[in-house]
Amino acid sequence: MERNQYYINIGTREISLNHDANNDDFIIYATPEEVTALREVFDEIAQSDVRSFYRAHIPFMPYHQDQDNDDTDADMHKAFQRIYELGDEMTKKHIEDMGVLRN
Numbered sequence: 001m002e003r004n005q006y007y008i009n010i011g012t013r014e015i016s017l018n019h020d021a022n023n024d025d026f027i028i029y030a031t032p033e034e035v036t037a038l039r040e041v042f043d044e045i046a047q048s049d050v051r052s053f054y055r056a057h058i059p060f061m062p063y064h065q066d067q068d069n070d071d072t073d074a075d076m077h078k079a080f081q082r083i084y085e086l087g088d089e090m091t092k093k094h095i096e097d098m099g100v101l102r103n
Contacts, residue, residue: 003029008083013042026094028086038086041079048072077101 007016008026015035016023030038051068077100084095095101 001031001033003031003034005029006035008038010079010083013046015039015042026083026091027088028083028091029088030086034082034086038079038082041075041082045072045075045079048075 004017006028007019007024008014008028009016009023010025012023014023015038028038048068048071052066052072055066055068080095080098080100084092084101087095
């Protein structure tokens with residue numbers, strides 16, 4: 001299956017075929033199925049973010065004992081891993097320099 005170039009902005013969780021002003025944090029080459037899988041990871045991050053937002057308003061729940069924050073961290077790691085696997089050389093180098101995939 002043919003791979004297309006996509007521009008990724010992890011902050012806004014944008015995946016785009018078109019290069020706009022600020023959507024090129026990372027560049028990947030992916031099939032439509034791989035993009036769908038990455039979109040699902042981004043959706044999981046968004047859901048975890050919402051749950052964490054509500055937890056933040058409960059004063060007796062400590063941050064360090066919050067599964068939703070752990071889920072967000074795990075999903076972010078998963079997203080960076082997928083972007084790294086699909087990324088061009090500059091994307092891979094950027095992620096390596098960030099150190100987000102180190103365990």
